[in-house]
Amino acid sequence: MVESIVVYGIVWAALYALMALGFSLIFSVAKILNLAHGMLIMVACYVVYVLVANLNFPLGVSILAGVAIIALLGILLYAGFMKRLRGSINRLVLLTGGLAMIMEQAIIISVGPHSKFVPSMVKGSLSIIGVEVSYQQVLSTVIAFILITLLWLFLQRSKSGRAIRAVAQDRDVAATLGINVEKIFTITMAISATLAAMAGVLIAPIQAVTPEIGWGMMGSAFAVTILGGIGSVWGMAIAGAIIAYIELITAFFISPVLKEAAVFTIMALTLIFKPSGLFGKGEV
Amino acid sequence: MITILIISLLLVAVVPATNHSFFIISLLTAALIWSIQAASWDLLAGYTGLFNFGHMLFAGTAAYVVALVEVNLKIPRPLVILAGFLAGILSSLLIGLPSLRVRSVYFVLVSFVVPLIMYRITMSFTRIFGGEYGLSIERVYSRESIYYVVMVLAAFTVIILRILVKSRLGITLQSIREDEETARAVGINVPFYKLLACAVSAGFSSLAGICYFYHMSHVGPEIFSIMSSFNVVIMGLTGGIGTLFGSALGGLGLSLLLEFMRPISIYRNITYAALLVAVVMLFPGGLWGGLVSFWQKTRVMGVEESDKVRKSE
Numbered sequence: 001m002v003e004s005i006v007v008y009g010i011v012w013a014a015l016y017a018l019m020a021l022g023f024s025l026i027f028s029v030a031k032i033l034n035l036a037h038g039m040l041i042m043v044a045c046y047v048v049y050v051l052v053a054n055l056n057f058p059l060g061v062s063i064l065a066g067v068a069i070i071a072l073l074g075i076l077l078y079a080g081f082m083k084r085l086r087g088s089i090n091r092l093v094l095l096t097g098g099l100a101m102i103m104e105q106a107i108i109i110s111v112g113p114h115s116k117f118v119p120s121m122v123k124g125s126l127s128i129i130g131v132e133v134s135y136q137q138v139l140s141t142v143i144a145f146i147l148i149t150l151l152w153l154f155l156q157r158s159k160s161g162r163a164i165r166a167v168a169q170d171r172d173v174a175a176t177l178g179i180n181v182e183k184i185f186t187i188t189m190a191i192s193a194t195l196a197a198m199a200g201v202l203i204a205p206i207q208a209v210t211p212e213i214g215w216g217m218m219g220s221a222f223a224v225t226i227l228g229g230i231g232s233v234w235g236m237a238i239a240g241a242i243i244a245y246i247e248l249i250t251a252f253f254i255s256p257v258l259k260e261a262a263v264f265t266i267m268a269l270t271l272i273f274k275p276s277g278l279f280g281k282g283e284v
Numbered sequence: 285m286i287t288i289l290i291i292s293l294l295l296v297a298v299v300p301a302t303n304h305s306f307f308i309i310s311l312l313t314a315a316l317i318w319s320i321q322a323a324s325w326d327l328l329a330g331y332t333g334l335f336n337f338g339h340m341l342f343a344g345t346a347a348y349v350v351a352l353v354e355v356n357l358k359i360p361r362p363l364v365i366l367a368g369f370l371a372g373i374l375s376s377l378l379i380g381l382p383s384l385r386v387r388s389v390y391f392v393l394v395s396f397v398v399p400l401i402m403y404r405i406t407m408s409f410t411r412i413f414g415g416e417y418g419l420s421i422e423r424v425y426s427r428e429s430i431y432y433v434v435m436v437l438a439a440f441t442v443i444i445l446r447i448l449v450k451s452r453l454g455i456t457l458q459s460i461r462e463d464e465e466t467a468r469a470v471g472i473n474v475p476f477y478k479l480l481a482c483a484v485s486a487g488f489s490s491l492a493g494i495c496y497f498y499h500m501s502h503v504g505p506e507i508f509s510i511m512s513s514f515n516v517v518i519m520g521l522t523g524g525i526g527t528l529f530g531s532a533l534g535g536l537g538l539s540l541l542l543e544f545m546r547p548i549s550i551y552r553n554i555t556y557a558a559l560l561v562a563v564v565m566l567f568p569g570g571l572w573g574g575l576v577s578f579w580q581k582t583r584v585m586g587v588e589e590s591d592k593v594r595k596s597e
Contacts, residue, residue, distance in 0.1 A: 033389055035396070084565065090335055093392045094521065095564045097337060101514060101557035109550060215510055219397045226390075257408040261401045271382035271394070 005252060007131040009245045014144035015203055017240030019217055020224035021151060021233065022195030028168040028230040029188045032082055033093045036100035037196055038218025044070045044200025045209045046107050049116045059119060067197040074193020075186060083185075100214065107211040118204035140202040147198055151191075152233040164188055168231070219260065223267040229280020239278060242266070287529070288439050295435050299428060306427065313431045313499050315539040316438045317492045322519040322535030323441050323528045324488035329517075330526030331449050332481040333388050333461030337396035338379060339516040342486035343493025344402060344507040346372030350494050351419035351503045352412075361424075365494055372490025376482040384475040388464065396513075403508035418504025430499045437495060438532065441488050445528045448484070457481055511553055515539075518560045524570030534570065 023037040044066050051062035077099060085091050120136035127133070155161040166174040167184045175181050199217075207213070220243065228239030243263055250262040270277060295312065302308045321339060328334045350368035353359055359367075378398050383391040406413040413419065425433075448454050456477055459467045468474050497503050506512060515538070523534020538556075545552045563570060 033393065035393070081561070081565065089389045090333065090392075091564050093389055094335060094517065095561060097392070097396075097514070097517070098557050098560035098564060101510075102554055102561065105554035105557060109554065215400065219400060222393045222397070257404055260397070260404055264397055264401055267397075268378075268382040268394075271386055271390070272384070275385045 001131075003129050004131045005245070005248045007128050007133055008137075009241065009248050011133075011137050011141045011206075012244035012247070013237070013241035014141045014148070015199060015240075016220055016224050016244050017148055017237040018144045018195060018199045018202070019221045020228065020236050020240060021148065022192040022199070023218075023221040024225040024228070024230050024236060025164075025195070026188055026192040027225070029164055030086070030167075030185045031089055032086075033089065033096065034082075034192070035093060035096040035218060036077065036103060037096075037192070037221055038216070039100040039103040039214040040070055040074060040193055040196035041200040041203070041217050042209075042211060042214035043073070043103055043107065044197040045118060045204035045213075046111055046116070046211075048201055048204055049118050049209060050111060052119060053116070059121060063121070063201045066201050067194060070197035070200065071190055071194040074196070075190050078186060078189040082189075100218070104211045104214055111211075113211060115208045115210050118209055120205040134206070136205050140206060144199075144202055147195070148233060148237055151195070155233065160184075160187060216260075220263070223263050225277075226267050227270050227277060229277020231281035232279040235277070235279025288442060292435060292439055296432075299431070304428065309427055309431050310499075311540070311543055313427070313434050313495075315536045316431075316434045317496050317499070318515070318519060318539040319532040319535030320434075320438050320441045320492035321489055321516045322523060323438075323445055323532040324485045324492070325516045325520040326523075326525060326528050326531035327445055327449070327457075327488075328481055328485045329520060330524075330528075330531070331454060331461060332457040332478065333464075334383070334391045334478065334481065335388075335395075335517070336379070336485070336513075337392050337517060338399040338513045339395075339485075339489060340493075340507055340509075340512045341375050341379065341395070341399045341402060342372040342489035343496065344399065344406075344503070344512075345375040346490035346493040347497040347503040347507060348406065348413065348419070350497050351421070354421050354424075355419050368494045368497075369487065369490050372493060373483050373486045376486035377479070380479045380482040384478060388461075396510075399508040399513055400510070403505050406505040406508060413505070416505060418502055420502040423501045425498050427499070430495060434492075434495050434499070437491055441492075442528055442532050445488070449528065453477075453480070511556075514560075515542075515556065518556050518563075520570075522559060522563050522570055527570070530570055 019038075019041060022040075023034060026032050026034055026037075047066040047069050048059075048062045051057040051065055052059055057065070081095055081099065082092060085095055120134065122135040122139055125132050125134040126138070153161075155165055163174070163179045163184055164187070166177065166179060167181055167188075171181055174184075224236060224239045224243050227242060228236040243266070246262050246266055247259045250256075251259050254262070295316075298308060298312060321343060325336055325339045328336050346368040349371040350364055353364045353367055375398075379391070379395045382394050406418070407416055409415075449457070456467075456472055459472065460474055460477055464474060493507070496507075516535075519535040519538045520531040521534070522538060523532065524530025542552065545555070
């Protein structure tokens with residue numbers, strides 16, 4: 001039904017935008033194409049799962065711990081690995097690809113490859129224009145939108161935010177203005193990982209959690225980033241919406257199997273005809 | 285050159301030496317196929333600067349096209365192989381075209397996504413592609429004849445690629461790798477050469493993929509899996525980026541390693557991934573690169589001098 005596409009589209013628009021923002025942030029600031037971003041999202045889901053299901057922590061604590069752990073993991077990966085290769089973007093991509101694979105395999109070996117269930121923060125559902133939506137989906141969507149807005153405010157108004165935008169625009173000039181570029185990189189990586197973690201904890205209760213979803217999310221984050229273009233938070237949100245709706249429409253009217261193919265087609269067309277994205281500022 | 289000849293002779297000798305051992309011949313056939321994949325990958329990665337995270341798209345497309353024709357139609361075999369070959373080369377456009385107007389680093393992510401789509405499609409449209417069971421046929425060529433073919437193909441690949449990279453084309457590709465902007469500025473048609481490199485790489489990969497199909501008499505969606513393409517990256521990288529022969533050896537060596545790790549196969553992928561990270565961080569030139577530079581330094585300058593050189597780097 002068309003109504004369910006409209007409603008679910010909003011849910012995934014927000015979540016896709018959230019996933020893409022973390023990825024595009026570290027890319028625009030430090031030119032690091034973090035192939036492991038999708039995996040960070042996935043690992044966040046699993047941290048929550050393990051804490052709740054195996055260690056019996058309360059859900060709220062698990063979620064907070066999940067976010068904190070992934071944020072920390074992101075910083076560690078940056079400081080321990082990515083920082084050392086900062087000159088060479090190609091090698092960085094290979095590195096993050098390898099790290100992503102290690103994370104996926106670590107989860108497969110430790111927790112297992114089968115689908116896991118993460119409980120919802122709120123139970124029950126309601127009806128929006130005739131579509132049954134779970135409270136969790138609504139909550140995830142609302143929180144995602146709040147986070148996107150907070151990120152935008154942070155980047156626009158706060159001193160650190162402006163410093164981050166400065167480094168993204170022109171690293172060397174920012175350095176001459178007294179900005180500690182290295183510190184900005186680390187902060188940005190922390191934010192990127194936190195966003196990934198939050199996306200993870202918001203998505204975990206509303207979708208099947210397996211180790212391989214990390215790759216799919218990586219693909220989605222990349223597609224949204226390409227479509228939206230680097231440099232605009234709200235551009236990314238709109239791109240998230242477009243990708244979400246394309247997926248749902250393709251799945252419903254054509255075939256669920258071709259969802260990714262449809263998204264890829266959009267991405268390919270963007271790369272061919274408008275490589276800087278719909279709302280992108282800056283060079284590609 | 286001589287090394288290739290020696291290795292070829294050794295490989296030929298394996299057949300009688302192991303008394304036509306089914307296992308050894310299969311093992312080496314697979315290993316040689318991987319080495320062709322790694323070497324053709326290196327053309328794009330080491331020489332053109334385009335790191336292909338979805339290399340098996342080419343081989344997989346070629347294999348599936350051949351499989352589909354073999355299963356469904358009655359067409360003379362040379363035409364079937366040609367069809368697969370062309371299909372594989374065409375599939376390179378899926379990655380090449382979107383990557384033309386953006387920085388080379390985007391190529392990685394685009395190349396990564398396309399095989400995933402193919403994986404999904406071949407997995408899900410079961411009536412056409414056989415789903416997770418893939419497509420199978422009756423054995424067409426004997427294992428031994430495929431072994432010889434693959435051996436020749438591997439040698440052929442390395443030799444032809446070697447000639448290519450030393451030629452004008454090769455130098456053009458390397459200039460694109462070094463500095464795309466400047467290459468464009470001096471009038472090199474960068475998009476054309478990128479597509480050409482993709483096509484050549486895809487060509488060899490496709491041939492290897494077709495051999496794979498006839499060797500196994502089967503092809504399945506796993507050829508498009510992430511790990512499959514990752515394997516190529518790890519082999520090419522560990523062997524040595526920008527040293528075709530090194531990558532080929534990497535392919536050979538790692539796929540043999542794969543076989544030996546079968547008992548602990550649950551740790552296989554993570555070991556590979558850790559190897560990738562280690563090589564990227566510590567040995568950018570790969571093992572072959574490291575070996576070559578060490579050899580060159582000690583030969584030309586004597587050990588003392590090479591120590592000084594190494595310290596100053």
